[in-house]
Amino acid sequence: MNKKTKIVSNHKYTFIEKIYYPEVFKGMGVSWRHFWGNFKYFGLAAKKERKYTPTLQYPEEKNIYPDIFRGKHRLMKREDGSLRCVACMMCATGCPAQCIYIEAEDMGGEHEKKAKVFVIDELRCVFCGICVEVCPTDAIRMDTKEHVEPEYSREAFVYDMDRLLKNAGQSIAIQGGEKSKK
Amino acid sequence: MFILESLIVVFIMFLFTLGFAAVLTVVDRRESSMIQDRIGPNRANLSTSTKDLDKKGWLHTKLFRLGVVHVAADAIKMMVKEDFLVKENKWLHRLAPIFAFAPALMILSIIPFGGETNGGFRFQILKDFDSGILFAFAFSGLGIYGLAVAGWASNNKFSLLGSIRGAAQMISYEVALGLSLMGIFLIFGSLELNTIVQGQQSLVNGQPDLIFGIFPKWGIFVQPFAMFLYLAAATAETKRAPFDVPEAESELVAGFFTEYGSMKMGLFLFGEYIEVIVFSMMFTTFFLGGYNLPFLYSDGIHIAGNSFLMNGTLVAILQVFVFFAKVIMVAWGHLVMRWTLPRFRYDQVMHLGWKMLFPAALVNMVVTAIILVIIG
Numbered sequence: 030m031n032k033k034t035k036i037v038s039n040h041k042y043t044f045i046e047k048i049y050y051p052e053v054f055k056g057m058g059v060s061w062r063h064f065w066g067n068f069k070y071f072g073l074a075a076k077k078e079r080k081y082t083p084t085l086q087y088p089e090e091k092n093i094y095p096d097i098f099r100g101k102h103r104l105m106k107r108e109d110g111s112l113r114c115v116a117c118m119m120c121a122t123g124c125p126a127q128c129i130y131i132e133a134e135d136m137g138g139e140h141e142k143k144a145k146v147f148v149i150d151e152l153r154c155v156f157c158g159i160c161v162e163v164c165p166t167d168a169i170r171m172d173t174k175e176h177v178e179p180e181y182s183r184e185a186f187v188y189d190m191d192r193l194l195k196n197a198g199q200s201i202a203i204q205g206g207e208k209s210k211k
Numbered sequence: 212m213f214i215l216e217s218l219i220v221v222f223i224m225f226l227f228t229l230g231f232a233a234v235l236t237v238v239d240r241r242e243s244s245m246i247q248d249r250i251g252p253n254r255a256n257l258s259t260s261t262k263d264l265d266k267k268g269w270l271h272t273k274l275f276r277l278g279v280v281h282v283a284a285d286a287i288k289m290m291v292k293e294d295f296l297v298k299e300n301k302w303l304h305r306l307a308p309i310f311a312f313a314p315a316l317m318i319l320s321i322i323p324f325g326g327e328t329n330g331g332f333r334f335q336i337l338k339d340f341d342s343g344i345l346f347a348f349a350f351s352g353l354g355i356y357g358l359a360v361a362g363w364a365s366n367n368k369f370s371l372l373g374s375i376r377g378a379a380q381m382i383s384y385e386v387a388l389g390l391s392l393m394g395i396f397l398i399f400g401s402l403e404l405n406t407i408v409q410g411q412q413s414l415v416n417g418q419p420d421l422i423f424g425i426f427p428k429w430g431i432f433v434q435p436f437a438m439f440l441y442l443a444a445a446t447a448e449t450k451r452a453p454f455d456v457p458e459a460e461s462e463l464v465a466g467f468f469t470e471y472g473s474m475k476m477g478l479f480l481f482g483e484y485i486e487v488i489v490f491s492m493m494f495t496t497f498f499l500g501g502y503n504l505p506f507l508y509s510d511g512i513h514i515a516g517n518s519f520l521m522n523g524t525l526v527a528i529l530q531v532f533v534f535f536a537k538v539i540m541v542a543w544g545h546l547v548m549r550w551t552l553p554r555f556r557y558d559q560v561m562h563l564g565w566k567m568l569f570p571a572a573l574v575n576m577v578v579t580a581i582i583l584v585i586i587g
Contacts, residue, residue: 050439053548053551053552056551056552057544057547057548057551059551060246060547060550060551061547063245063246063247063248064242064245064246064547067244067245067246067248068245081248082248082249082250083248084249084250086250
């Protein structure tokens with residue numbers, strides 16, 4: 030059998046390396062280079078300004094997430110400021126974790142229904158994004174790029190409509206119904 | 212009058228040493244973080260809110276971010292923490308930090324840190340102390356007792372191993388340390404430190420005493436080989452990297468102070484920084500001309516045949532600042548060296564001490580003696 034072996038030649042120290050001191054000062058030069066490279070930006074310099082240190086100083090600096098990141102939920106509003114959700118129950122039905130609870134309310138006008146109660150239990154949520162996929166009216170989104178904040182009690186993780194609407198935006202997507210067919 | 216003079220000198224020396232040691236504790240942490248490309252300790256802050264720090268001005272964005280407040284935070288933490296006591300050898304366990312801390316401070320008493328004023332006032336605590344450097348060797352040798360007693364009284368195998376390593380390392384380095392300075396004594400003909408410092412830059416018949424007309428007679432120029440030997444031996448004396456085998460974290464937890472907590476551990480750590488400062492002072496005294504500034508002599512500036520006379524008192528006070536500036540630079544280099552070099556293995560330390568530094572120091576002494584005899 031023909032074994033493949035690689036013969037490694039051990040590095041023989043030269044005289045300069047054996048007396049140790051030149052190498053010590055060379056190493057101190059490397060240390061000094063790194064020290065000075067970091068010292069110039071010792072304050073609250075942004076990550077891209079710093080030459081060597083890749084660390085993010087978290088509360089001041091935050092990582093940039095990609096657009097497809099599924100973060101905390103938010104509800105969207107129409108151009109007139111009303112809630113886009115029509116309480117069709119698609120998201121609550123599709124949710125594999127059963128974390129969405131909706132109570133509908135009769136509107137009697139142009140839009141027949143709207144959600145009276147819209148609650149998401151963020152502790153049960155698995156952040157799969159199915160509710161966003163199935164929503165026919167673009168009423169719920171997960172594009173906040175934020176994590177769910179820590180709380181002191183389980184109840185505080187159950188987000189009601191006010192909290193979901195906290196960073197609500199306007200959606201101009203065309204909604205279903207007779208009017209949109211024109 | 213004698214008491215007042217002594218008090219002034221002791222006050223200046225201790226203010227600098229203890230203050231600089233406190234600064235070194237945080238400089239060491241912050242500097243190491245910058246060398247190792249970390250952010251390091253920068254969170255301790257005097258303001259209660261951490262929001263909008265960048266709008267609070269340079270004090271918050273620059274000075275506090277340097278970790279300045281961590282000095283106070285560390286001190287408070289050390290004092291408030293539980294004072295852990297072992298049951299066996301209770302008194303030895305209590306005394307060991309003092310044994311380790313006090314001898315390093317004793318050495319400060321013989322170091323001259325400024326010249327003589329017109330009134331005969333000299334910046335040195337023990338003046339004309341003839342045994343001089345022997346006193347320093349004796350007390351730096353005593354430092355091992357604190358280490359050994361701490362390891363023994365802790366009733367812990369890691370501690371005992373650490374203290375045994377420390378003792379063995381100390382023995383192998385004391386010899387080379389003493390011998391490496393023999394050349395200096397031969398050249399300047401005295402053990403008293405102020406005589407050595409004055410000899411390094413003196414006036415002969417009103418003219419500067421220079422080598423080849425350029426260099427002052429500083430230790431670094433008259434004994435360059437001994438300087439490297441002393442650097443290695445004295446670094447081992449401070450028990451810091453690359454010679455930190457007594458407290459090797461990866462092998463012995465924390466070595467001889469594993470069983471210590473609160474301010475007792477703080478004293479060991481603080482004592483280490485005091486030792487660094489003492490090392491820097493001794494190195495400055497022997498090899499960097501002590502309190503001497505190039506071209507500045509006791510009666511003014513002498514440069515290339517021209518002389519500008521100055522008041523002797525002014526020169527003496529200027530020399531105090533020169534000495535402390537040199538000490539700060541040497542201590543800084545020592546810290547950079549600590550964070551650069553890996554730890555020697557235990558047997559490598561022995562090998563270096565007995566087989567390399569000791570013969571080299573002997574050769575240096577003999578060669579210096581022969582040259583001195585030839586020159587006359």
